Amino acid sequence: MKALPDAEVCIVGTGLMGTSLAKALRGYVRRLVGSDLSAVNRAAAAPSFDALYTDLTPLANADLIVLAIPVRAILSLLGKLPTIPVKAGALILDIGGTKTDITAAMNRLPETVFAIGGHPMCGKETSGPGDADGGLFVGCTFVLCPTERTTSDALTVARALVEVIRARAILLDPTTHDRAIAAISHLPYLVSASLVGAVMELAEETPAAWELAASGFRDTSRLAVSDVKMKGDALLTNRTAVIAALNALRTEIDMLHALLTSSDDVALREKMESVRTARNTWAERAERTGKQP
Amino acid sequence: MKALPDAEVCIVGTGLMGTSLAKALRGYVRRLVGSDLSAVNRAAAAPSFDALYTDLTPLANADLIVLAIPVRAILSLLGKLPTIPVKAGALILDIGGTKTDITAAMNRLPETVFAIGGHPMCGKETSGPGDADGGLFVGCTFVLCPTERTTSDALTVARALVEVIRARAILLDPTTHDRAIAAISHLPYLVSASLVGAVMELAEETPAAWELAASGFRDTSRLAVSDVKMKGDALLTNRTAVIAALNALRTEIDMLHALLTSSDDVALREKMESVRTARNTWAERAERTGKQP
Numbered sequence: 001m002k003a004l005p006d007a008e009v010c011i012v013g014t015g016l017m018g019t020s021l022a023k024a025l026r027g028y029v030r031r032l033v034g035s036d037l038s039a040v041n042r043a044a045a046a047p048s049f050d051a052l053y054t055d056l057t058p059l060a061n062a063d064l065i066v067l068a069i070p071v072r073a074i075l076s077l078l079g080k081l082p083t084i085p086v087k088a089g090a091l092i093l094d095i096g097g098t099k100t101d102i103t104a105a106m107n108r109l110p111e112t113v114f115a116i117g118g119h120p121m122c123g124k125e126t127s128g129p130g131d132a133d134g135g136l137f138v139g140c141t142f143v144l145c146p147t148e149r150t151t152s153d154a155l156t157v158a159r160a161l162v163e164v165i166r167a168r169a170i171l172l173d174p175t176t177h178d179r180a181i182a183a184i185s186h187l188p189y190l191v192s193a194s195l196v197g198a199v200m201e202l203a204e205e206t207p208a209a210w211e212l213a214a215s216g217f218r219d220t221s222r223l224a225v226s227d228v229k230m231k232g233d234a235l236l237t238n239r240t241a242v243i244a245a246l247n248a249l250r251t252e253i254d255m256l257h258a259l260l261t262s263s264d265d266v267a268l269r270e271k272m273e274s275v276r277t278a279r280n281t282w283a284e285r286a287e288r289t290g291k292q293p
Numbered sequence: 294m295k296a297l298p299d300a301e302v303c304i305v306g307t308g309l310m311g312t313s314l315a316k317a318l319r320g321y322v323r324r325l326v327g328s329d330l331s332a333v334n335r336a337a338a339a340p341s342f343d344a345l346y347t348d349l350t351p352l353a354n355a356d357l358i359v360l361a362i363p364v365r366a367i368l369s370l371l372g373k374l375p376t377i378p379v380k381a382g383a384l385i386l387d388i389g390g391t392k393t394d395i396t397a398a399m400n401r402l403p404e405t406v407f408a409i410g411g412h413p414m415c416g417k418e419t420s421g422p423g424d425a426d427g428g429l430f431v432g433c434t435f436v437l438c439p440t441e442r443t444t445s446d447a448l449t450v451a452r453a454l455v456e457v458i459r460a461r462a463i464l465l466d467p468t469t470h471d472r473a474i475a476a477i478s479h480l481p482y483l484v485s486a487s488l489v490g491a492v493m494e495l496a497e498e499t500p501a502a503w504e505l506a507a508s509g510f511r512d513t514s515r516l517a518v519s520d521v522k523m524k525g526d527a528l529l530t531n532r533t534a535v536i537a538a539l540n541a542l543r544t545e546i547d548m549l550h551a552l553l554t555s556s557d558d559v560a561l562r563e564k565m566e567s568v569r570t571a572r573n574t575w576a577e578r579a580e581r582t583g584k585q586p
Contacts (some may be wrong), residue, residue, distance in 0.1 A: 002447055090321055121507040141505060175503050183495040184506040188488060188513035195484050195527045196446055196568040197545035202476040202538055208469050210575055212434060213477040214414040219512045220481035224572045228565045232558070245495055246550050252490035253546070257539050260532055265525070272521045275489040282503055 001087050001114065001153045002063040004160040006030055010062035012077065014045035014052065016127050016227075017095060017120075018068030022048040023134030024165040033058045045129040060085040064157065067094035070233040071102065078105040081113070088112040091154050093161070095120055097234035098175035098181065099145045106147040114154040117145035117174060120167055121182070127227040142167035145174045181234075182241035187249060189231055190242070192223035294382050294407065294446045295356035297453040299323055303355035305370065307338035307345065309389060309420050309520075311361030316427030317458035338422040347510075348567045353378040357450065360387035363526040364395065372396040374406070381405045384447050386454070388413055390527035391474065392438045392467035399440040407447040410438035410467060412474070413460055420520040435460035438467045474527075475534035480542060482524055483535070485516035569580040 002008075009029045011018045022032050026048070034049040035058055036042050042052045051058070056077075059065055065086070069073045074096045076193040081092075092115040096102050099117045106115035122140035124131060142162040146155060162169040172180075199217070203209040235242055259268040295301075302322045303309045307329040315325050319341070327342040328351055329335050335345045344351070349370075352358055358379070360367045367389045374385075385408040389395050392410045399408035415433035417424060435455045439448060455462040465473075492510070495504040528535055552561040 088563060097419065109504060109545065121505055123509075128483060139509060143505065170504065172501060176499060177505075179495070179499040180502040180505045183492050183499065183502040184510040187491060188509045190546070191484050191488050192513055193568045194545035194549060195481060195540055196572050197548075197564070198480060198541040199476050200568070200571050201541045201544070202472070202480075206464060206469060206476065209473040209476040211463065211579070212414055212436065212470075212473045213575060213579070214433060214480045216416075216516050217477040218576070219515050220485055221572050222512050223509050224568045225576075226569075228562055228569060232562050232565060235553060235561070236558060243550065243553055245491060246553070248491040248494045249487055250543075250546060250550075251494070252487035253483070253539065253543060255490075256487060257536065257543075260528060260536055260539070262531065263529060265529060268528070269344040269521055269525050271490070272486060272525060275486045275493070275517045276519070276521060278493050279489050279514050282506060283511070283518075285503070286506070 001091060001151075001157060004029055004064070004157055004164065007063035007157070008033065008061055009064045009066065010035060010058045011049075011066045011068055012056070012059075013067065013069035013073075014041050014049070014129055015068065016124060016129065016131055018066070019045045019048050019129035019132035020136040021068060021095070021165065023064060023132055024137055025161070026134070027162040029064075033062070035059075041129055045132070048129070048132065056084050059090075060087060062087060063090055064161070065090055065092045067092065067096065069096075070230050071096040071098050071237045072233045074102055075105055075237070078102070078109065082110050089114070091115070091157055093118050093158055096229065099143070099177045099183070099237040101237050103147045103174045103223055106149055109149050113149065114151055115133050115147055115149040116154055116158050116268060117147060118158065119145075119177065121185075122167075125232070136169040137165040140167045142169050143172050144169055145172060149197040178238050179241045182238055182245040186235055186238060186242045189223045189226055189235075189246040191249065192221050196221050196224040203289075208231055222265060237284055294384060294444075294450060297322055297334060297357070297450055297457065300356035300450070301326065301354055302357045302359065303328060303351045304342075304359045304361055304367075305329075305349070305352075306360065306362035307334050307342070307422055308361065309417060309422065309424055311359070312341050312425035313427060313429040314359060314361060314388070314458065316425055317430055318454070319427070321457040322357075326355070330353075334422055338425070341425065349377050352383075355380060355383055357454070358383055358385045358387065360389065362389075363523050364389040364391050364530045365526045366446055368398055368530075371395070371402065374400035375403050379406055382407070384408070384450055386411050386451055390478070390523065391531040392470045394530050396438050396467045399442055401521050402442050406408055406442065408440055408442040409447055409451045409453065412436040412438075412470065414478075415460075419515070420523070430458040430460040433460045436465050436470050437462055437533045438465060438470055458532060468546055469528045471531050472534045472537075475531055475538040479528055479531060479535045480538040482516045482528075483539060484542065485514050489514050489517040552586070
């Protein structure tokens, strides 16, 4: 397996994440090529790559293949991989938002290629290579999920990539990753989307709601503008964990509903204090470990 | 009634909001005094005021009295006001987060004083005068709710105050204000608190959740660290509208739950697109009108 500085890297999907990765890898790999079905994406991504393709032919020469497309597109590509020309000894890394299905598909790959699951915990609500940013990964946690097709050399290359883009690698099994992500990424999205849906409904009767909405609404609803295709794929490939997370959320909302209905001042404030403390503890720990945020 | 530049202003409550207001009013009024029961607050607020008191004696000399304390403390003070020495012709403005109960209490004030409800749509999650910021109100919407004790002179003074601190006044009736606030302020808080509560629960089994939490969780959970006393008072004095908002939220969450359970890809994406569009439309409109955010 080629070391990262000697590798030809092919990034499949030159949207926001793929092109940001290309910018971050520039100068640290031998050659950077991209593949994207969209002519618009290719045009905007062009300055960040040595060459761009509309099909998967560059996979034949790549030492490292990064899949930066929605989760179900990754699954479809992994399923077709045995029929696509790929260099023997190539390493495949995906950066999809859920890992159980993807790592299972990686386990079924031919023995001539290697594979590891990845998930950089960063992003923007915008999509498309026009907003790509080589600094996007700096300080962020980059989960690596080793598979049956991950050798120690493969892990070394993946770790080198994470280091070059200045992220922080942590190893997790895919089930733990998907449960954690359901709680701290998919649930925040659903909470944000539900909030906007509820305000749409309430503003029918009280249009002033939109007028008064300020920074509190802005931040809490920010994730609702996430890319629908990316996020929809992530939710639908993580259904069990997401539904469990939604159930935990419903329990919390029902509790707050009951405390407000009964005007239980003391218990309401206790609940409010407990979430306040937990959120502060998280933020202080994140700051102490030098992690974003 | 004294015009704003000639007024002695007494701000009751020298926490974050009261002291920020003092900083923003500095140089635009004749004299600025404050009252706060807390010695810690008074010490931190001292540089922003001409004088600070621990009791309500400065109300006797004030032309404009601003109540910058939690909603239920405002209600209690308004109830006691007939027994406290206040200058004839003084104007009382509150900046509490709910308006129905407060304006009703203002309607019951003696005829020698004037009163108007107010609510600046800004704030921070931190509390206390140490974080006070004279620029806090710039560009924010400042709701004014006229009462039966609001003359046209009183409204002129209140509007002058809003202009001086560079906020944007809008007039609303208290019921409309409280319903709108339930949707775009109290509901975002409850959503944020529920999210943190759910993550606490889910992280019992999957501690990696805290480790992976990044900017999406950070923004969606930000309001959970709001001041418990302020926010608890606001919620409990706006119960009917808040419970209606929570019910609208539950409908949305139940819908998403059902779409995920049935893996209804098409309907899920339609829902996701509709909230995405609504949130984008709001943000574009807010930007176009020069409002925060």
